[in-house]
Amino acid sequence: MNKQLKHVLILALLVLLTMSGCSKWQEDEKLTLPKQPNTGSELRTDGYYYRAGEESIIVAFFYKDGTMIQAGSIPVEEISNREEMFKNGEFYNHIKNNKTCWGVYRIEDEKITTNYWVSPKPYRCYIEEGTIQNDTTFIIQRYYRTENGEVVDETDANNIYHFHQFSPKPDSTNMFIQ
Numbered sequence: 001m002n003k004q005l006k007h008v009l010i011l012a013l014l015v016l017l018t019m020s021g022c023s024k025w026q027e028d029e030k031l032t033l034p035k036q037p038n039t040g041s042e043l044r045t046d047g048y049y050y051r052a053g054e055e056s057i058i059v060a061f062f063y064k065d066g067t068m069i070q071a072g073s074i075p076v077e078e079i080s081n082r083e084e085m086f087k088n089g090e091f092y093n094h095i096k097n098n099k100t101c102w103g104v105y106r107i108e109d110e111k112i113t114t115n116y117w118v119s120p121k122p123y124r125c126y127i128e129e130g131t132i133q134n135d136t137t138f139i140i141q142r143y144y145r146t147e148n149g150e151v152v153d154e155t156d157a158n159n160i161y162h163f164h165q166f167s168p169k170p171d172s173t174n175m176f177i178q
Helices: 003-025 076-088 090-095
Strands: 047-052 056-062 067-075 102-108 111-118 124-134 137-147 150-165
Touching: 056 076, 056 150, 067 076, 067 090, 067 111, 076 090, 111 137, 124 150
Parallel strands: none
Antiparallel strands: 047 056, 047 150, 056 067, 067 102, 102 111, 111 124, 124 137, 137 150
């Protein structure tokens, strides 16, 4: 076998090995919390929940089908503009193909658990756990992710979310959560 053919074969083998290893590496994690309808009344779903900071507001929508949308961090001065985007469908058109805006949630007694994807690719899934104070307020006290059944990246929190009545909400239909 000539030297040039050996180099081509070695290069082809390296490319093959790299590609087969990368496909598993680049797979997004799967949500660990199955989607299930929320039939209770522990939290209102006729609007959105927000966590206010000094410069920005974090917004999340919850739907009776168990789906949630994370609208992200919005500068305080932009909330009126963003609400208009929620109403007119522009926001939904922007997020419908963005996996990191979608997730699921579950309510059991006065506990809320959320599960969602986080950037960068490959997307990792995080879980948040908190306590419902009343039908318009909940507190996220812990968030983490799991690998092989083990809790990793665990962080304590004290993130208080308040309800804001709002209609119409963005559509909850998406291609990531069935």
